[in-house]
Amino acid sequence: MEPLFMTPVFHHKIWGGSKLQSQFGFKIPDDQTGEAWIISGHSHGPTAVANGRFKGQTLAELWQTHKELFNNEAGAVFPLLIKILDAKTDLSIQVHPDDAYAAEHEHELGKTECWYILQADPGAKLYYGHQATTRDELKTMIEAQDWSHLLRQIPVKAGEFYYVPSGTIHALGQGILALETQQSSDSTYRVYDFDRLDKKTGQKRALHLKQAIDVTRVPHVDPVLDIATTSEPGLTKTHLLSSPYFDVEKWRCTGSTTQRRQADYQLFTVIDGNGTLTVDGHDYPLEKGASFVIPYDVDQLALTGSMVLITSWPNQTQAK
Template sequence: MAEPLFLKSVMQEKIWGGNRLETEFGYDIPSQTTGEYWAISAHPNGVSLVANGRYEGTPLDTLYAEHRELFGNSESPVFPLLTKILDANDWLSVQVHPDDAYGLEHEGELGKTECWYIIAADEGAEIIYGHEAQSRTELAQMIEDKEWDRLLTRVPVKAGDFFFVPSGTMHAIGKGIMILETQQSSDTTYRVYDFERKDDKGNLRELHIQQSVDVMTIGEVANSHPDTIELADARLTTYVSNEFFTVYKWVIHGELAMNKQADYYLLSVLDGQGELEIDGQIYHLKKGVHFILTSDCQDWIFRGHLEMIVSHP
């Protein structure tokens, strides 16, 4: 019988983290500087466990390795996507991620193209999204001269905004922002600038200037344009669709029957509550729940009031 995979996942403490994963979502957090919840992850730095059904207790990486039929017999050697919720109680470092070719050659793992759905943002919150350098030479010089005000492109954000962040993009999430991030399953980050912050031992965090200059894209960042379908009981928005992932927002207010259009889906309930029916079985859904609809889930029904971010490779 087809069944969704609900997940129990790993919290990550960060120098810039806070407590909104607890106050907004009711998660148990390890400290008041909890920065990330790796909600759907098979990455070795934080593997989710299946929390229900016949695979209960199985790590997601093991399940992917041993039951590839649940994931459309995917040829990717690793589970390709990672879903996180981030609580930026302070600025994250200004950073960039490599593409697959550079990541595999230099770090032994995939590169990192990602995208952000802004769950919440304080008044006046900003991100860094791109830079103003016109050439790699100018980029290197501006970094060396610490001309951050001239170099970094700041963009104001509000709840409900979406940003596509391809590998090579200079970026940083600003203070007072909570996001859901869909990304390639990679943990390679090159820091360009960290606001001269020190860790709890009084040390500056490591920077990766040469790698950053090597992989940085020169030129304006092109964000994606959402495409929305309005139905009687739902609003279905496609934010981005590319070689790495397709990401949607599904808002249900009533009942919606759906059938499988992709090999499998990753789903995160950001607000509301309701239920999911598959093969006559009812599963209760509420804010903060994350699950996978595997390949054997052919069709399903959502009921209730639900706001979800959904993705697939």
């Protein structure tokens, strides 16, 4: 019985920066590193186990060959993907498909996601939702590039949480560092990319206007979040989201606490501070940026220290 610590996989992005190194100590490949995939079974960047008997094996491999670690869960792929994103400049305005559209057109899961804002520069903003009232109006405004009337912009600060269901037009804005919990999918339809040129190709990145118009929810409706906080000795839990695909919580550890695993398996990332994880009598040091999976054969875990973690687990009705 042991936790599965993950080795992150990094992705160069036109909008990326260097905060994944300066804020988390990651050894990034260049100063345009936009994404650290920190717990992933996706084929575009599966993370490998860094410790124990499965060291060197990827999460994707374990999902196929050791299903007992996940209570023999069904499903072709590990269902969740956890990232940290560094938006040195604005991401493209984009939208993701739901499961049905993605299965038909992309042959993978849809992409519902959420963001916990780790850091935001003064004046930082999100692009979130749109102002169109009908699909025809949406199409007209996109084709006219009437972004000032179409797009909603929202000021953002550290500690905020946003739920981004599939079909939501969105983008992280310049100066935001965020932890993203999402379905394990890499299907993104770009609506607008600020006419930027890729330094490597000298060309504008492709847009996907037909697909974007097909999948965008019209009209946009902000989801209602039921955020609730509970406290016990050594630990404060803030339940951020219950979605059809995953639950997300923030844990603030201020001493020592012992907890039961909350689902068949549970994902954790330390976003601040440091401490110790104890499983089956063995201690594992935790530092900012550490990410691990508590598998099915681990019934309980102990945390000691002063730290904040984001944890998530698959929605059980979807996972089975």
